[in-house]
Amino acid sequence: MGDQVLRTDGLTKHFGGITAVDGVSFALDSEECCALIGPNGAGKTTFFNLLTGELEPSEGSVEFHDDDGWHDLTGLAPHETASAGLHRSYQITNLFPTTTVRENVRVAAQAHGNATSRFWRNVDAFPEYVDEAESILERVGLSAKADDVARNLSHGEKRQLELGVALAGDPDVLLLDEPAAGVSSESVDEVVDLIRNVARDHAVLLVEHNMDVVMDLADRIAVLHQGELIADGPPTEVRDDDAVQEAYLGGYDPDAPTASDDGGDGSGTTGEDGGGVA
Template sequence: MLRTAGLTKRFGGLVAVDGVDFALEEDQLCSLIGPNGAGKTTFFDLLTGVLEPTAGSIEFRADGEWRDVTDAPPHRTANLGVHRSYQITNVFPTSTVLENIRVAAQAQGDDAANAWRNAGAFDEYVAEARAILDRVGLLDEAETTAESLSHGATRQLEVGIALAGDPDVLLLDEPNAGVSSESVGDIIDLIEDVATDHAVLLVEHNMDIVMEVSDRVVVLNQGRVIADGPPEDVQGDPAVQRAYLGGYEREGAA
């Protein structure tokens, strides 16, 4: 669905992403892990057009053919079907939960220029928004303002916003960040659910979550891929243990 070749981003003398070759397959849940400063968020910014690469290429498969999106702006990558949630909360706080999703759905449709018209004028987007809210477990909160939600529910809303427009690829940047331990299970269930019909690239620091939900784990360190494979293989990789895991063992493992 999404692939890069030699993808590189330099900021002056700093190489944040260094020659990354990567491919995300259809319906695959791949976690991207690594220490702080490894280049994970920069990699997301490159994939979604927020940053332009210094070198290398990015391609996305749409309608059965590969399209070069190396220099595409964010709105084009989104329209092609690559959507993203953010590490920092990114919602309209004074709008209702329904309106947040409705606006996102409309922005991906044919009425993007009229996103702030009365919601009743766009029944199809309201229907889509309600279906998404049902999927992410927030339908009962449809008329609640976003600022009134718990942090965990806000994270669920952000995933809902990313689902608007039915993307092919979801990039989820630390969806569990700041979520209470009581709410982590809801977020895990939601990640696993959306991965049933989307390709998902997940950045997550909670290694128990990574090991539980991932089909595949890619490890970045100093902008380079140092491991790529099934979770159990990556966990036991000596280079990954040195760079990031530091003796981590999954809870409950023998």
């Protein structure tokens, strides 16, 4: 295990009468892939939004560690947490739909390298970003699709491109919100391989409902339930935890055939009802 790279202390978000994230103290190591799971509405996306500054916390703090020590990110804007080293993908894709795959990655690389450039749209003027984009496209398996317009990609390819856009920001920590959601069963293995590859040199925090993907990738699992962190530990321990079973995993059978085994309906996925939570 590496050193801690990201930590929260008592992180809380109220929306009117709802407490979406409730006093979460959590830390991510620099060399781990941690899965954040929990039923629909548990607060996972809100937790991501608090980390990256899309939302301001009601209480608590977010801190990020780099070579200069700990930095308080609490209340910073998304572009500030991104320049600190925190990048994310979205539960709903967030690409430039009418530009090409290559341009999506180039613009992200250029935005990271020179966020204030007056030549924002003229990506060809910056050959270093062209090279960087090509190598990222290769890494995420999209070289052959580089000239395609982003909106014409399959859902799985869009998730690959999102990862490429996130990588173009040269992140220390990648926050991935349901990277396998909506990906066809044939493509899930590709997405898993890609994340495994990326997780070798980045800290990854992954929200995912597909428990086969989670068990495949995660070094550690944290479980949110009604905004609270109810478990945090090694995958098999968390999977077998009684409170987690009751809150979320009631329907999960690790020995059941997986979506990618049988080409079926994603039987390894805990569904919309969150596995029977009240």
